[in-house]
């Protein structure tokens with residue numbers, strides 16, 4: 528370790544400057560790794576991440592430095608902790624069972640290891656927009672107890688393809704430093720850009736690069752890629768995942784539950800009929816239902832009411848239908 532770092536880390540300790548302390552500590556760990564002192568690097572990492580005393584220190588200050596894009600300087604990922612559970616999402620029974628199975632496997636990770644087995648770690652979420660993919664990643668992060676690393680794929684793609692590859696490397700280097708649920712959101716963006724003939728060869732290299740990093744990843748985190756355009760990803764991409772979870776649009780019964788969930792804030796009028804709402808909202812995603820409920824609740828509150836009526840919600844549903852139609856037009860006119 529160089530003397531400059533030693534001085535800085537001593538100073539940071541005395542001045543109780545946690546942010547600088549952790550920054551230098553992570554740099555030292557990286558340095559030891561580069562020197563191939565893997566045992567020491569792992570030992571130091573455990574001291575930083577698994578020490579109960581650390582719970583007294585602001586969580587974000589303990590994180591390894593967040594990687595940034597060289598070209599534009601923005602953060603390539605965000606790290607957050609959530610406090611949610613299964614009651615916060617309404618999913619098809621089979622979908623929830625598959626997800627609970629993933630959690631169970633992680634809970635008995637050590638037992639599985641004694642049989643030479645590993646829990647499922649590389650997961651693809653696919654399905655219509657607004658069906659709860661991002662929400663479910665937050666719930667998994669909460670119930671498993673690993674913080675969520677959120678990577679918006681669009682921001683990783685740089686106008687310089689060489690930079691994109693370096694961004695991906697930086698993200699995977701960060702992931703190696705902890706135990707996380709990592710969500711690669713809008714993962715299909717790489718598939719979409721691949722359709723552009725001018726970028727063809729280069730983008731293909733980026734896709735392959737990402738898939739290779741995913742395949743070679745052997746750490747302890749759970750990596751989730753999320754898409755609502757699965758048809759853009761070829762078979763080669765699909766078979767690299769240990770589990771594929773489909774998020775469908777909610778059926779009548781689930782729509783009822785979602786309305787119920789988001790209307791909870793106010794009492795409902797006596798003649799309120801959830802069945803009627805469920806029929807009116809055929810084809811709605813969870814996000815569409817949530818938006819309708821928010822609209823109806825606001826309308827009721829603005830009108831000075833302390834209950835919400837069926838008519839308020841039906842009106843909000845028809846406004847949401849129009850908005851969804853408008854969004855579709857915009858989406859189809861996008862250049863990719």
Ligand SMILES: Nc1ncnc2c1ncn2[C@@H]1O[C@H](COP(=O)(O)OP(=O)(O)OP(=O)(O)O)[C@@H](O)[C@H]1O
Nearest residue numbers: 616617655656657658659660661662755813814817
């Ligand atoms: N199945 C659901 N149960 C309860 N709430 C839901 C559900 N689906 C969506 N919502 C609500 O809609 C919001 C947006 O959903 P979310 O961001 O998880 O959708 P998504 O599937 O990730 O969409 P996209 O593919 O566009 O990223 C959620 O935060 C939640 O409030």
Ligand SMILES: [Mg+2]
Nearest residue numbers: 660661712753
């Ligand atoms: Mg999402």
